[in-house]
Amino acid sequence: MFDVNELRADFPILSRSVRGVPLVYLDSGATSQKPTQVLDAERHFYENSNAVVHRGAHALAEEATDAYERARQTIASFVGAHVDEVVFTKNATEGINLVAYAFSNATDKARQGLDVDQRFVIGPGDSIVVTEMEHHANLVPWQELCAKTGAHLRWFGITEEGRLNIEPGVIDSTTKFVSVVHQSNLLGTINPVREIMDMAHAVGALGMVDLCQSVPHMPVNVHELGADFASWSGHKMLGPTGIGILWGRAELLNVMPPFLTGGSMIEMVHMEQSTYAPAPQRFEAGVPMVAQAIGLARACEYLTDLGMENVFQHEQELTAYTLAELGKLPGVRVIGPLDTHDRGSAVSFVVDGIHPHDVGHLMDSMGVAVRVGHHCCWPTCRRFDVPATTRITTYIYNDKSDIDQAIAGIKSAQEFFGATVAVSA
Amino acid sequence: MSEDLYQEIILDHYKNPRGKRVEIDSLAQSHQVNPTCGDEITVEIGQNSDGTLLVSYDGQGCSISQASASVMSELINGKTPEQAAPIQAAFMELMKSKGQLEPDEEVLEDAIAFAGVSKYPARIKCALISWMALSDAQIKASLTAKTTTRNE
Ligand SMILES: Cc1ncc(COP(=O)(O)O)c(C=O)c1O
Numbered sequence: 001m002f003d004v005n006e007l008r009a010d011f012p013i014l015s016r017s018v019r020g021v022p023l024v025y026l027d028s029g030a031t032s033q034k035p036t037q038v039l040d041a042e043r044h045f046y047e048n049s050n051a052v053v054h055r056g057a058h059a060l061a062e063e064a065t066d067a068y069e070r071a072r073q074t075i076a077s078f079v080g081a082h083v084d085e086v087v088f089t090k091n092a093t094e095g096i097n098l099v100a101y102a103f104s105n106a107t108d109k110a111r112q113g114l115d116v117d118q119r120f121v122i123g124p125g126d127s128i129v130v131t132e133m134e135h136h137a138n139l140v141p142w143q144e145l146c147a148k149t150g151a152h153l154r155w156f157g158i159t160e161e162g163r164l165n166i167e168p169g170v171i172d173s174t175t176k177f178v179s180v181v182h183q184s185n186l187l188g189t190i191n192p193v194r195e196i197m198d199m200a201h202a203v204g205a206l207g208m209v210d211l212c213q214s215v216p217h218m219p220v221n222v223h224e225l226g227a228d229f230a231s232w233s234g235h236k237m238l239g240p241t242g243i244g245i246l247w248g249r250a251e252l253l254n255v256m257p258p259f260l261t262g263g264s265m266i267e268m269v270h271m272e273q274s275t276y277a278p279a280p281q282r283f284e285a286g287v288p289m290v291a292q293a294i295g296l297a298r299a300c301e302y303l304t305d306l307g308m309e310n311v312f313q314h315e316q317e318l319t320a321y322t323l324a325e326l327g328k329l330p331g332v333r334v335i336g337p338l339d340t341h342d343r344g345s346a347v348s349f350v351v352d353g354i355h356p357h358d359v360g361h362l363m364d365s366m367g368v369a370v371r372v373g374h375h376c377c378w379p380t381c382r383r384f385d386v387p388a389t390t391r392i393t394t395y396i397y398n399d400k401s402d403i404d405q406a407i408a409g410i411k412s413a414q415e416f417f418g419a420t421v422a423v424s425a
Numbered sequence: 426m427s428e429d430l431y432q433e434i435i436l437d438h439y440k441n442p443r444g445k446r447v448e449i450d451s452l453a454q455s456h457q458v459n460p461t462c463g464d465e466i467t468v469e470i471g472q473n474s475d476g477t478l479l480v481s482y483d484g485q486g487c488s489i490s491q492a493s494a495s496v497m498s499e500l501i502n503g504k505t506p507e508q509a510a511p512i513q514a515a516f517m518e519l520m521k522s523k524g525q526l527e528p529d530e531e532v533l534e535d536a537i538a539f540a541g542v543s544k545y546p547a548r549i550k551c552a553l554i555s556w557m558a559l560s561d562a563q564i565k566a567s568l569t570a571k572t573t574t575r576n577e
Contacts, residue, residue, distance in 0.1 A: 355486060355487035356462075357462060357464075357486075357487035357488075357489070357551065358487050358488050358489075361548070372462065373462040373463065374462065374463045381463060387462075387463045387464065387465075387485055387486070388462050388463045388464075
């Protein structure tokens with residue numbers, strides 16, 4: 001197991017103060033902090049090898065291209081993927097849209113009588129299945145696709161405990177696509193994605209998983225998930241902003257219509273029409289985010305050195321502690337599973353009589369950074385009849401003292417509001 | 426600690442909201458949401474026979490948004506659109522001030538308590554949402570000020 005105090009030295013931001021008190025960062029579910037190793041890798045690239053990749057033949061262009069493609073290899077290995085199946089995107093949101101637009105574009109082309117892969121053609125009578133615990137990033141693109149094509153959106157609901165209610169009949173012979181979150185960013189629930197992907201394949205549908213909250217926190221092998229596509233962001237796993245990953249099975253990526261078009265993604269261009277490069281270049285139009293790819297690869301190495309199994313264990317212990325401490329506070333209700341079984345480190349809660357914004361504000365005044373709001377899961381909040389929650393999310397650099405400070409913050413909010421305000425409805 | 430934000434006046438309006446869910450003959454209403462946190466407010470507007478405004482609101486949200494709605498309804502109720510306009514303008518200005526403005530108590534009365542909110546960019550929208558709904562409802566009901574002078 002790694003030493004939290006030792007590795008905290010790699011994160012200069014963690015030793016700063018906010019509002020006159022030491023920072024306690026418990027918002028890694030939104031974005032993680034970055035170790036100097038990642039920042040140095042980016043800086044090293046800019047200072048030594050900066051050039052445009054995959055264009056030009058001078059020495060720097062070669063070095064840059066080599067560094068970019070080595071980064072792809074490192075990131076692919078991190079999740080057990082084949083290098084040609086790893087597409088760089090801006091973030092997870094873009095990766096999901098890329099797949100949604102493959103359906104939309106294939107459907108448009110089919111209407112024009114063009115030859116497209118029928119697995120991506122969708123219309124009235126077809127259905128797309130998601131869950132009630134999706135981040136808006138894995139909900140809104142599918143709503144849009146349905147609106148454009150006449151397909152129907154269906155979803156698995158959530159049990160009182162915060163688990164998916166995997167009812168039979170939601171996925172059926174009309175289903176063409178299923179997309180589910182691996183770990184909920186609001187509830188912390190880890191979903192049985194393999195089972196759901198198998199259900200999708202059994203009816204001939206394709207399936208996708210949102211790995212935003214799992215790849216940073218636990219060992220993930222994309223092939224073991226049984227999905228056809230997966231998307232996640234670099235910035236939640238010690239990497240820079242501006243880079244995400246779309247993983248897809250090569251066989252599918254190479255028959256999908258492109259999403260963004262232009263330079264770098266072509267094979268041949270004529271005035272009348274063009275043909276496209278195979279994946280991953282097919283989906284990387286324009287000059288890509290080279291430094292970010294190199295930074296993210298360095299983040300993968302950093303996490304590999306710690307060991308993802310250790311990362312998971314460390315967070316399981318912290319989550320158990322967080323749940324136990326929150327459980328001791330009267331008037332505090334956790335939204336999501338109450339034990340660490342099939343559960344990750346995102347812990348949402350509400351405090352009786354105090355709006356989450358106010359809870360978060362009081363915690364912030366004690367230096368504790370937590371997220372408040374609907375966490376881009378508005379339907380999930382509605383399911384639990386809460387306008388919003390306060391959410392603690394941990395990472396490798398957090399320890400029990402951070403949780404203690406968070407608990408002290410909640411208590412101070414209760415004292416402050418409880419003493420002065422008995423809130424009327 | 427948080428005294429600059431949570432003034433007594435704010436906590437008092439939060440605890441004892443004025444003008445909330447009052448039945449009025451409404452001419453228009455405006456529903457506003459804060460998409461970053463899910464807070465919602467509906468402001469209804471009507472007019473007394475003497476031309477002064479009637480304001481009612483309903484909603485859910487944090488102490489800042491709820492107290493601001495309560496203060497807003499107290500300040501605007503019974504004022505003509507022309508009397509309300511400078512108050513609305515002064516509140517907008519205060520919210521943009523980043524804590525640098527000494528609010529005019531003559532104009533803003535209880536609303537001066539929100540001066541501290543302007544130091545917290547994430548909370549400004551909370552304080553403004555009911556005021557935005559008010560302006561929107563006024564436009565819909567054609568109850569905006571006829572003159573634009575600040576000191577009529
Ligand atoms: C589960 C989940 N899906 C999708 C996203 C969207 O990620 P991004 O905003 O980086 O595209 C997030 C992060 O906010 C998330 O937690």
